[in-house]
Amino acid sequence: MAIDAGEVLASPSSHLRRQDGEAIRQYYVAVDRLQFKMETLVDLLDVIGRRSSLPVILCCSSRDELDAVCANISNLTYISLSSLYSDMAESERSLTIDRFRQATLDWNHKVNAPEELVEAKVEGQRSSVLVVTDACLPLIAAGESPFSARVLVNYELPTKKETYLRRISTCLPSDGVVINMVVGGEVVILKSIEEGCGIIIEEMPIHISEIL
Template sequence: MAEAVGPVGLHHYYAAVGNREAKLATLLELLQALQATTSRRHLAICCSARDTLDAVVHALLQTRAFAVTAIHSDLTEKERELALTNFRRGAFGPASTGQSSAAGPGGGAEAGSLRERSGLDVAASRDVEQLPCVLASTDVCLKALPKELLPVGVSLVVEYELPPSKEVYSRRMQALFGGGKDRRAQRCVVVDMVEAGAVGAFRALEGFAASPVLEMPVRVEDMFTARS
């Protein structure tokens, strides 16, 4: 995990998007902007639905710019645990392009590392190991992860789909960042992707979020360094 420069604790931001297509494009822009900074950060993306997870993972794999680990219900309990363990080591766990329409023709579920699917040679695989690690998970699987593997220990959580309740929100924060003591020891950043039709859900989130939800700054790195 990258060392925080700004004040520690939980810092919450939102990115307003017009529709689902714009949301995916904004996510890729956000991650690419983070990749352009000097710090290599591990991050997690939270999805409520499996179809959404499939679309996000497929888009990330298409860029060949991230080491992606996906945790979903098609994996066995042991596979999910192994995937999370490998992610925490900066390696590659089972990922899936899924069976959603975004996977394209022949895009069925498949397991294995980004390195294996890309057919990279040994020299190229060393470059892959330097890529930012992205963990994508559904809420159902996040809830089922064993406590001994938690918290995951990321520095950034993207709530690609807003949490439908305070319970789900709290579970995401606990599993990915840890409890209050863990959050006070590091800079934890949350970014919520808010579609135009999700204003009601966003207002509800503002009511139970652990910190004020601010508009995401133009300069992405400021989320990790600003004093607000």
């Protein structure tokens, strides 16, 4: 599945309202067969990953899938790749999280800075992609801060709405973007999440650069 950059406006019906009234935009990418899923992910990153300094979280349900994803996207030169997994040393985990939080700060400075400063300071910087499993998401109840990435890619769609909502609350600010990768029979799971959360998740347009 080839994905091209271009202009698109997000539909209000694809928004999940947070307590502050802001909107999280949610989309799905349909993948015909499981064997095409990784190829589709690479196509997707070929668009969103080329946005300079963009912070992206890619969420997997298992360590095996995390390892497979990292192995397949590690050679993409336009992204800075890191990962979090449950048996990672605490010092390495802290360093990885600190670096990604710095990437989110850099992105926020970029989008709020005058255009001439953006061109001078961040032109050519790679996007930051953090691959995580659900076990490594921040524990908000324990006082850990959310990641506040710009984009959350659900490489593996969670089967429970509680997991779906936790991913959003721990990974995104109120104006973030969710992209769900959906294969075949997972359409049923997607519909269950929509109904359980009271939302509509629309198909992602081919031209996606303007939603970033």
